[in-house]
Amino acid sequence: MVFSKSFGYALRGVLYVAVLNEEKKKIQLDEIAEALTVPRYFLGKVMRLMAKEGIVNSEKGHNGGFSINEATLQTSLLTIVSLTEGIKRSDSCVLRFRKCNTYNPCPLHNEIESLRKQWTNLLATTVLSDLMKKDAPDFIRSIATV
Amino acid sequence: MVFSKSFGYALRGVLYVAVLNEEKKKIQLDEIAEALTVPRYFLGKVMRLMAKEGIVNSEKGHNGGFSINEATLQTSLLTIVSLTEGIKRSDSCVLRFRKCNTYNPCPLHNEIESLRKQWTNLLATTVLSDLMKKDAPDFIRSIATV
DNA sequence: AGATCAAAGGACATTGTTGTCTTTTATGGG
């Protein structure tokens, strides 16, 4: 129930671009990294992945930078988790028992499945716009550092 | 909601010792590692930690090996998680927002806290004896490999 | 066209987890 740093950088980076969309359409990596106090080049890789997956737009050169698109605000947390966590948190048994599944469940299988479903459901139904506050400066403060 | 390999090795190693207690009191590392198909020396470190924390007993030399004690079967999953996961999965915000807490909650704070509590409660109230089956061979098969 | 800007991409360092091997220490048996 703890996600990678990559996930945190991705989420907060995209949210930063999204919340500033009213003010300026294009945001540069340097600004994001500084505002969020996040390692610049590592954030670059993460944002690149977000752009490649169509969650944000990115443009090179003069007046380049990251900007939101039609998909951005409707992107679910589950999408970002999936992209940044790889296949790590798959459906393997939490207790790391052998061949634990519906037909051959470990002793906690049902309880764990129930929690896992609630958890996945929360991530799947929460989209980025659900997380944003109207008050941009206040919101930025809330995502500024870990 | 996925634990480290160390956790899995610790849990399954201790369970193996516990379920064989009827047959023989002392179990050697070699046997555990082979039965569970687990890296021997790494398991050694993990079992050493379990012994140091009093979750199992260990004795050197002739007729040495690991054995259970009064605490073993009453050890909770939360205890083993805490020992093997360090302080990683602490109470920091799952969304990795800044200073997220009761007074300054992130947008998902309450939902996440609720799930986190259910999860912690499950781990805290489940002890090793809850996981074990009467049928030792069958149980060993169920924990034999990941 | 040339200069400049900003993301893309690749090389490499650091750190933490996992895995392997060797030596040391403690215990019981002959």
Added chain:
DNA sequence: CCCATAAAAGACAACAATGTCCTTTGATCT
């Protein structure tokens, strides 16, 4: 007392996640 045995302990290798730096690519502006 000496030897065999088994865990303890420490050194080191492999691997993945994270973090840093440098070069390349593509776009815009003059």
